[in-house]
Amino acid sequence: MTPEKSAIVMRHVEYGDYDVILTLFSRSKGKISVIAKNARKSRRRFSGRLELFSVLHPDCSQPKAGGIPVLREVDLLEPFENLRSDFIRMGYAAYWCEILCFWLEEGAAQPEVYDLLETMLRELHIGKVRPEILSLLLQLRFLTLAGLAPGLDTCGGCGAALVEVRAGRIRFDYGRSHILCGTCSPLAKVSAMAPGTVKTLCWLQRRKYQGAGRMQFSGDAAREGLFFLESFLSFHMGRDFRSLKFLRSVRSSGTLAAQTLSFPVRRLKA
Known part of the structure; x- marks a missing residue:
């Protein structure tokens, strides 16, 4: 076959x-x-x-x-x-x-x-491999193949590299699809992530799959990365995915009614 x-x-x-x-x-x-x-x-x-x-x-x-x-x-x-x-x-x-x-x-x-x-x-x-890591990988790789990859390594305003962005939490502009430094942060739909989460997403973004299963991911970073990518996909596709509501319910409660x-x-x- x-x-x-x-x-x-x-x-x-x-x-x-x-x-x-x-x-x-x-x-x-x-x-x-x-x-x-x-x-x-x-x-x-x-x-x-x-x-x-x-x-x-x-x-x-x-x-x-x-x-x-x-x-x-x-x-x-x-x-x-x-x-x-x-x-x-x-x-x-x-x-x-x-x-x-x-x-x-x-x-x-x-x-x-x-x-x-x-x-x-x-x-x-x-x-x-942990399901959340697989989901991070799939979403990042799919966004790249679809031409919708988020810009996570440079500021979408001034072009400053991620290592130069000095902030307690790194902001992301959904409209520009880029991280932003404190100077460039606009009054727009913005989310914020810990620097470690952004760096890990950058690392995953450069890989198809190899080595991801061995990467150590804290629970907080995984949750933050998942919430960001799921929200980013919904924003750019203009759709609230029904299955995402189910998934989030399962992740938060651990169990769900059989029906x-x-x-x-x-x-x-x-």
Whole structure:
């Protein structure tokens, strides 16, 4: 099976009485939607192979009259079952998929972004690297690939290097997408971070993944970095991500009612 034909299940919607509509992130075709006819009626045909966050090889046919492609068969490549059995892992995986599902264009291949998501889902499933570190990495790398990377190494006003910015906390202007020194700080949407958090984000920003799992990250720095990147993404994409509310609830409480598991799935009438 070639990697080019693989796809990640980003969204799962029940349609009518028996069908399921899937939003897939294909490495070769980008974001695509397909319908699995009778997927909830026939347990033998697609049993356990259409789960959220799974990596699969879909075989689809295009109806002659047009419309959404029909999923005929599927080979399951990576089930990543741990992502659906743990609230924290599920929350991070759902958040990442919602970001990309919103940003991706239908039918436009983004192989680097695909490889990023599959790598982070695999690492999240294995569990050797802390989920918050993986989320920092994914968001920073995605922002770079999307041309939205925040400027964390120089002041957006005067160009002063990070090491020259003298402040108890370093301010960040969401509008300019840059850190600011005390002199240049405008009356704008500004957040503030500890210098150590900004330096660590800079370090992560220069790496795809290598060595990040060995990096020591304090709890406060991880929380501050996550809050910044999640807010930065929402600001620039003009969207409050539903899965982010779920994730933040899980992070703050540690547990959540079982029915919350259904949040990525909704039902449509045929």
